[in-house]
Amino acid sequence: MSDEQEVITEAHGAGSGQMRELIEELAVSRFESDDAETDVPLAALDDGSVHRLANGGGSVVVTTDSHVVTPLFFRGGDIGRLAVAGTVNDLAMMGATEPTALTCSLIVESGTPVDTVERVMESMRETSEEAGAPITTGDTKVMGSGEIDTLAINTTGVGIVQQGGHVPDAGLSPGDKLIVTGTVGDHGISLLSEREGFDFEGDLQSDVAPVNDLVAAAMDAGKITAMKDPTRGGLATSLNEMASKGGVGLEIDERSIPVSGAVASAGEVLGIEPLNVANEGKVVLGVASEDADAVLEAIRNHPQGADAAIVGEAVDDHVGRVILDTGFGNRYLTEPEGEQLPRIC
Amino acid sequence: MAVESGEPDLQFRDPEKAEQLTDRLEALMDDIGERVTIMHVCGSHEQAIAKYGLRSLLPDGLTIRMGPGCPVCVTDMPEVDEAVALAEEGKIVATYGDMLRVPGTEKSLDDAKADGADVRVVYSASEAAEIAEEEDEEVVFFATGFETTAAPTAAVLTAAPPENFSILSAHKYVPPAMEVVAELPDTDVDGFLAAGHAATITGYGLFEEFVEDYEVPTVVGGFEPIDILFGLAKLLEFIRDDEPGLANAYQRCVSEEGNVPAKETMWDVFETTTGEWRGIAQIPEANLVLREEYSQYDARGRFDIDVDTTSSNPLTEECLCGEIMAGKADPDDCALFGEECTPQDPVGACMVSSEGPCKIWLEYGGQPDI
Numbered sequence: 001m002s003d004e005q006e007v008i009t010e011a012h013g014a015g016s017g018q019m020r021e022l023i024e025e026l027a028v029s030r031f032e033s034d035d036a037e038t039d040v041p042l043a044a045l046d047d048g049s050v051h052r053l054a055n056g057g058g059s060v061v062v063t064t065d066s067h068v069v070t071p072l073f074f075r076g077g078d079i080g081r082l083a084v085a086g087t088v089n090d091l092a093m094m095g096a097t098e099p100t101a102l103t104c105s106l107i108v109e110s111g112t113p114v115d116t117v118e119r120v121m122e123s124m125r126e127t128s129e130e131a132g133a134p135i136t137t138g139d140t141k142v143m144g145s146g147e148i149d150t151l152a153i154n155t156t157g158v159g160i161v162q163q164g165g166h167v168p169d170a171g172l173s174p175g176d177k178l179i180v181t182g183t184v185g186d187h188g189i190s191l192l193s194e195r196e197g198f199d200f201e202g203d204l205q206s207d208v209a210p211v212n213d214l215v216a217a218a219m220d221a222g223k224i225t226a227m228k229d230p231t232r233g234g235l236a237t238s239l240n241e242m243a244s245k246g247g248v249g250l251e252i253d254e255r256s257i258p259v260s261g262a263v264a265s266a267g268e269v270l271g272i273e274p275l276n277v278a279n280e281g282k283v284v285l286g287v288a289s290e291d292a293d294a295v296l297e298a299i300r301n302h303p304q305g306a307d308a309a310i311v312g313e314a315v316d317d318h319v320g321r322v323i324l325d326t327g328f329g330n331r332y333l334t335e336p337e338g339e340q341l342p343r344i345c
Numbered sequence: 346m347a348v349e350s351g352e353p354d355l356q357f358r359d360p361e362k363a364e365q366l367t368d369r370l371e372a373l374m375d376d377i378g379e380r381v382t383i384m385h386v387c388g389s390h391e392q393a394i395a396k397y398g399l400r401s402l403l404p405d406g407l408t409i410r411m412g413p414g415c416p417v418c419v420t421d422m423p424e425v426d427e428a429v430a431l432a433e434e435g436k437i438v439a440t441y442g443d444m445l446r447v448p449g450t451e452k453s454l455d456d457a458k459a460d461g462a463d464v465r466v467v468y469s470a471s472e473a474a475e476i477a478e479e480e481d482e483e484v485v486f487f488a489t490g491f492e493t494t495a496a497p498t499a500a501v502l503t504a505a506p507p508e509n510f511s512i513l514s515a516h517k518y519v520p521p522a523m524e525v526v527a528e529l530p531d532t533d534v535d536g537f538l539a540a541g542h543a544a545t546i547t548g549y550g551l552f553e554e555f556v557e558d559y560e561v562p563t564v565v566g567g568f569e570p571i572d573i574l575f576g577l578a579k580l581l582e583f584i585r586d587d588e589p590g591l592a593n594a595y596q597r598c599v600s601e602e603g604n605v606p607a608k609e610t611m612w613d614v615f616e617t618t619t620g621e622w623r624g625i626a627q628i629p630e631a632n633l634v635l636r637e638e639y640s641q642y643d644a645r646g647r648f649d650i651d652v653d654t655t656s657s658n659p660l661t662e663e664c665l666c667g668e669i670m671a672g673k674a675d676p677d678d679c680a681l682f683g684e685e686c687t688p689q690d691p692v693g694a695c696m697v698s699s700e701g702p703c704k705i706w707l708e709y710g711g712q713p714d715i
Contacts, residue, residue, distance in 0.1 A: 009689060018689075271699055327360045328570050329398030332710025337688045 076205030080123030096159025099133035131210035172246030188277020209281035221298035222291025252312035357569035387540035388700020395709035417698035425449035477510035499614035548603025624667025
């Protein structure tokens, strides 16, 4: 009802339009500054901010992320791996593929077994080594039983890029090709299945992994104009954001989007679109048309990119919208509204 | 999507076949030479049409409208109020997940749950009966849906469920609603694509009388893209030949007589009565109520349900769900669509269910200008 006090809902955390509106209203309007040394400010709502150092000494990229997930340990990963990979990947999405340092801030519920936290910390150590991203400082808080669900982790990351060498998510131009680095929907569909207690046969598991090395290989091979990791809100949200921020339209061929058989089948049963759910180890890149083949080849030659594919291109029509060729007809690919829930009735 | 492993693409998702059928639709529309409006009567049809972008394939002049085919959408507001009242009185109310957010006059079941009521999501009527076996409290199954869910509800009641189990029936029966829509002057439907799910139970033979009485071609259709295009082609053939015919374009699931035991069980337990379909009309013989023999399981008889229907959300007056399901409007004709009315905060029931036309329209981008 209109006279009720507005409250935060789970939909505000689902990673699409409602969340952006909330951030703009609550944070951007208050924290925005006109610092001329900031190449990518808060208002860009990119994966991180970029700040020029004096004397042409490169630019600092800063990003931060908090992680909550149910269950804490899932097929293919856990909250610790998610926390390190998520921040490493946000740095990589800005072009900072060699992270300088990460922080680790834990908020733990009273009564949580030490063993549980230890397993998570060990996973963070392994993932930070894998990504070459040292964890150098942190913080720990304990809250009362029931005041938080077991464990939340915040990680902040710092990296360096050459001045002007960062990659925004707003950089698409008409003609740019879109590359997806592997199968989409693995993390989201796998977690939803596990949460709902569906035991699908096959190898459904999260794709959570640091992708900075893969991104470095892609950046070495050609001109990357825009980049996003399709986490909450999935590929559909990332593509819509890239179209809207870049001032272009996107034409995507659904048949070329890599989706594993297990994810496609489970998605059908659950009534969930794999394109609408989170990925934690995939990237969508805009690539200058002339470099697209070389970048695709470099990605495919990387162990994490064997399933990569060119899925479409940016056009100057229908600005801000994503057109999906389903193989039958065309429709708009829209951002999912709110949390994706399995079909019940 | 490129599926890497697992099942091969099924033949009813074959784009080449789709192209042949699209050509066929073009040719038939050329023969017909005037505008044609087809109405489907199933939310799953709308899902498939939107998901596969089938509207963009249709020849000029061929329009597909949505009918009253979403069971969640046609559940009337006072029926939701009754379920909310029972939950607030301390009964355990079990229902399908799609029903939780459907707004009643003042509250949804989700609101009642947030206020402390015991509302449980179940996947079937039998699961609700199992809850009654485990609990001492009264368990009321808020029973919604068409023939496909009414038959399983009936089966549970014939299997002697626990004494503390009852149902609040909001089950509805589709054919009379098609009759009402066929008679609406503004709707102007040239053919019906009838719901394959419901026909699995009732059989396609059920529609013979409808076709005879209303002289509207009717084809029972499945839910894959090829099923739908094939169903449309059959309808256009009838329309071209000016023949109010009946066809079954979903032969792998639907027979002429349907699922006879399920049908018999359903009619043993339920009888029809006149009732309101949300936003559409009072429809004669289209609501399913328990027969006298099963009255001990009727929550309406067992409990004194007192609902107050006077203070509904003022936005409800502006909601076009009824017009949309009667084939007279598209979801984005509604001023509330995607603004005041969203899946998270729905004004009308059409924005709630995954089979609701407004929810589908929002999710798949509506009528593409592409």
